[in-house]
Amino acid sequence: MQLNYCQAWNLKEKAKERIHGVPQCSYKLLPWLCTRLIETNPGTIAEYRCSDDGHFMQLFVALSVSIHGFQLGCQPIISIDSSHMSGPYKGALFSASSYDADDGMFPLAYGLFSSENYEDWLWFLEKLKMVIGERDVIIISDRHQGIIRSVSEVFGSENHAHCYRHIKENFSSFLTKLNTKGRKGKENALQMLDSIAYARLDCDYEVAMDTLRTFNHDLAKWVEENNPQHWAISKFKKMRWDKMTSNLAESFNSWLRHERHHNICVFFIEHMDKLGSLLVEHKNGLVKWNGCIGPKTEEKIALNIGKGENYITYLHLGSSMKVSNGKAFLEVDLMERTCTCKAWQMSGIPCDHACAAIRRMGFDVSDYVDDWYKYNLQEKIYSGSMRTLVTHDMPMIDEDGTVRDALGHTYPFLNPPTTKRPPGRPRKRRIESQFM
Numbered sequence: 457m458q459l460n461y462c463q464a465w466n467l468k469e470k471a472k473e474r475i476h477g478v479p480q481c482s483y484k485l486l487p488w489l490c491t492r493l494i495e496t497n498p499g500t501i502a503e504y505r506c507s508d509d510g511h512f513m514q515l516f517v518a519l520s521v522s523i524h525g526f527q528l529g530c531q532p533i534i535s536i537d538s539s540h541m542s543g544p545y546k547g548a549l550f551s552a553s554s555y556d557a558d559d560g561m562f563p564l565a566y567g568l569f570s571s572e573n574y575e576d577w578l579w580f581l582e583k584l585k586m587v588i589g590e591r592d593v594i595i596i597s598d599r600h601q602g603i604i605r606s607v608s609e610v611f612g613s614e615n616h617a618h619c620y621r622h623i624k625e626n627f628s629s630f631l632t633k634l635n636t637k638g639r640k641g642k643e644n645a646l647q648m649l650d651s652i653a654y655a656r657l658d659c660d661y662e663v664a665m666d667t668l669r670t671f672n673h674d675l676a677k678w679v680e681e682n683n684p685q686h687w688a689i690s691k692f693k694k695m696r697w698d699k700m701t702s703n704l705a706e707s708f709n710s711w712l713r714h715e716r717h718h719n720i721c722v723f724f725i726e727h728m729d730k731l732g733s734l735l736v737e738h739k740n741g742l743v744k745w746n747g748c749i750g751p752k753t754e755e756k757i758a759l760n761i762g763k764g765e766n767y768i769t770y771l772h773l774g775s776s777m778k779v780s781n782g783k784a785f786l787e788v789d790l791m792e793r794t795c796t797c798k799a800w801q802m803s804g805i806p807c808d809h810a811c812a813a814i815r816r817m818g819f820d821v822s823d824y825v826d827d828w829y830k831y832n833l834q835e836k837i838y839s840g841s842m843r844t845l846v847t848h849d850m851p852m853i854d855e856d857g858t859v860r861d862a863l864g865h866t867y868p869f870l871n872p873p874t875t876k877r878p879p880g881r882p883r884k885r886r887i888e889s890q891f892m
């Protein structure tokens with residue numbers, strides 16, 4: 457027997473209903489789940505908003521284990537993004553993730569929304585601000601208009617870093633429109649943009665801009681009009697530990713790629729399971745640390761030590777040293793933890809010049825890595841605990857739609873969002889970016 461697309465789709469939906477319950481009912485139990493989550497994990501934020509007539513609009517969840525870990529040791533840089541929910545009522549999944557002490561993904565909060573606009577982002581970020589407290593943080597994201605406006609209001613525009621991968625994609629589309637000097641010309645222009653974005657010193661930024669301007673005036677104008685102060689390293693005023701993209705948020709989306717097909721209550725519970733195992737996995741990763749820094753940091757340091765192997769170092773009185781890399785003289789200050797190239801102070805990890813100086817003095821390079829990358833912080837980040845959300849006494853939904861438990865107590869409930877499923881076959885995959 458051959459099924460047409462519609463028949464197959466309906467059968468699949470029926471099968472899902474059997475597994476996960478009737479979609480219309482999934483919102484009914486959300487208030488109960490939020491209350492239960494807060495009771496079992498005190499300090500958790502689980503809040504929802506609905507329309508005047510009780511239709512679901514917004515949900516924000518940050519588990520106490522995430523809040524605790526972030527406050528104790530994560531780098532104050534948070535990647536935010538949205539992706540599609542492809543369950544029965546679609547909608548958007550917002551996320552906020554931070555970095556642990558070995559640059560691993562540390563999920564901080566998520567939100568589910570029936571739409572994605574400025575008001576949704578503003579509400580999500582206001583809740584996120586409650587999680588973060590008074591800490592100064594950098595938010596990194598794409599340039600969705602709703603995000604730009606709300607980040608500026610809640611965290612301040614100067615704390616907003618724009619994802620360089622997205623910038624490069626926009627620049628690339630602009631290049632295609634200009635059709636500059638064929639394929640080779642496009643590659644060259646993209647490399648010039650890299651030089652602009654990654655230049656640490658103002659003078660290097662200017663040289664890179666001049667090169668681009670000579671190549672094509674319109675491209676240089678594009679850079680000037682696209683707020684380089686939010687993405688070019690030399691122009692961004694705050695410490696951002698060389699985090700250039702919102703790839704972390706993309707990792708979050710792919711981490712929950714299967715769960716995103718499910719209804720809201722199933723997602724709510726599955727997210728907890730995934731989070732639990734991720735935190736355990738990261739905590740167990742501590743056994744792979746050799747000494748006070750993690751494997752990823754160690755790799756970076758090994759690379760820098762290798763590069764600086766043959767540099768000539770000159771001792772000075774005080775904490776300053778002169779380093780020659782064969783092309784220029786640079787000054788490394790071991791007390792201030794700075795280098796003329798600015799890589800050390802910007803990334804928190806000694807650059808090749810600093811490695812040469814530190815080793816000349818007979819010191820251990822890992823002692824000069826920022827505290828954000830140290831073992832004791834990683835231990836603290838994963839020192840919390842998380843309790844299971846038990847559902848043995850979960851209420852049932854009566855024939856008339858009332859949510860009632862075995863003892864006859866009734867609970868508040870929500871109705872599904874009023875947004876309609878968009879026409880056509882649901883899109884499951886986002887188009888992958890060409891840049892990493």
Ligand SMILES: [Zn+2]
Nearest residue numbers: 795797807809
């Ligand atoms: Zn340096």
